[in-house]
Amino acid sequence: MIRLDHSTPVVLNLSHSLMPANLLPELSKLITKSLSIPEENAKEITEETTLESLEISSLELVEILITIEEEYDLEIDIDAVEARDSLQTVGDLIELGRKHGLGTSSAE
C-alpha cells in the first residue's frame, strides 16, 4: 500500500496470515536488524531480556518500533517517552505487538 500523505496515518486493521504465534524469535531478529548488530545475537534474547541490557537508547527503541511497523505494515502510535516508560523488556515489546494484532489469527 502506498500513501503519499504521511500526515494522516491510518491504523491498519489487518489479518496477517504469516503472523507467527510465537513472536519471540522473529522480534528478536528484528531487534538485531534495527540495531545493525549480527543476527546470531538474536538467539540469546529471551522475553525476560531487558532493553537496558541490550544498551538500547530511546532513539533506538523508537527505531525498533519503526522496523516492526514496516515489517508487519501496521502503525504503533506511541511517542518516545511512552515507549521508554512502558517498555522495559523484550516481553513488553511482544505484548505491545500483540496489542496491535501480531501473533493472533485475526486482528481485533
Added chain:
Amino acid sequence: MTIPRAVITGYGCISSLGNNAPETWAGMTEGRNGISSVNPSELGEISISRAGVVQRDLSKMFEPRLMRQYDRVSLLAILAAKEALAHSGLEITEELSPRAGSIIGIGNCGWEAVEEGYVRSLLERKRRSKIFAVPRVMPSAPTSSVSMHLGLKGPSFGVTSACSSSNHAFAAALQHIRSGLADVMVVGGAEAPIMFGILWAWEALRIVAPGPCSPFDLNRRGLVLGEGSGVIVLESLEHARARGATIHAEFAGAGSSADASNLVIPSPTGPEQALRSCLQDARLNTGDIDYINAHGTGTKANDAIECTVIRRVFGEQAERLSLSSTKAMHGHALGGAGAIEMIACIGALNENLVPPTINFETPDPECALDVTPNHAREREVRAVLSNAFAFGGLNSVVALKKFVD
C-alpha cells in the same frame, strides 16, 4: 594583561590527495592531481563526472550500530581531528577537558541523510524516516562528533559560511584562545559534497569545469568539487610551552567581511576589506607575507577579482609574492576548503616550499601574479595568508607566521 598568542601544535587532514596530513602535503608539493571519477548515481544522470574524492573506505570505520549515526561529513571530521590530536601529543585529561573546545566549519549539512530520506520516502515509499536523520543532518554534527570522540568539553559549536566556513571556524577559535575562554581549540572544517543532489545543483550553476580545473589560466572554465577535512590543534602559547609541545606555526590573525551585495556575483570590496583587516589583526605588513594560498576556484570572475584585490592591497609588494591555488589538485571542498588549505600553509611555512597551481598553461593578463605554475617553488616563507571568499559574499582571511619565541 597581554593577549594570549595562539599556536598550532598539531594538524590532521583527509583529502583526495591523501588519507592523512603528510600524504596530502606530499601530494601538494608533487603537484599531484587528486581528481578522479565520480561513481554514477542511481538517482539520475549528471554531467559532473570528476571530483576530488577521498580514497579511503570509510564504511568500516566503526561497527555498524555506531556507523549509522554519522554522516560522511562527520566521519571525515573525526578522522582529521583524531590525527591532529595525536600529532599534537596532547592528552585530554579530566582537568583540561573543560578548557578544550571544538569548532568544525561546514558549508552544507549531513547531505547523505537528506538524500537517503528522499530515496526512502519518494522511491521506496516507506512511511517513516530513518531514526538518526535529524542528528546526522544537523550542520553541527561534525563538531559534536569530534567533541565526543576526543573528549572535548570546552566551548564547541558549528560554524557555517559556505566556502569560507573553515576560515571562519579558525577565526572563532582564535578568539577563544585570545580571550582566555579556552586553552585548546580543535578546529577546522569538513565537507562531503560528492553526492547526487549537491552535484546536480552545482551542474545547474554551470561553473564546474568540463575538464581539469586550471585556476588563473586564461582558458579556465570553472571549478572542480572535492571532499575532505582538515583540523588543527590551536593552543595558547603558554599552554603549549608548559607541556613542551612542538610548535608548527603561530596563528597570527584573521579578518572577515561581508560583501552585502549579491549571493553569487563576487565583489572586490569585501575581499579587500577582509585582507586588510587580517593583516591589521595579525600585525603584519604586506612586506612580511611571502605566500598566499588563494581562494582560486578557477572560475573566470573569482580569480580575476582575487588578483585585482591582492594588487590593490599589496601594491608593489605583489611582485615578490608567491600565490597558488591548491584547489586544482584536491578540488574545491567548499566549507572544508580552508581547512585542507591550512595544510598547504603550514607546510609552506615549515619547509620554505610553495605548493603549485597545476594545470596552468596560458597566463591571463587579469591574473598577472606569480601563481607558482605547475611546480612547487622553494623560497623563504616567513608568513602566509589563506583566502576564502564565499558565495553569499562572506569573506574570511587567516594569517600564519613562523613561530619565533
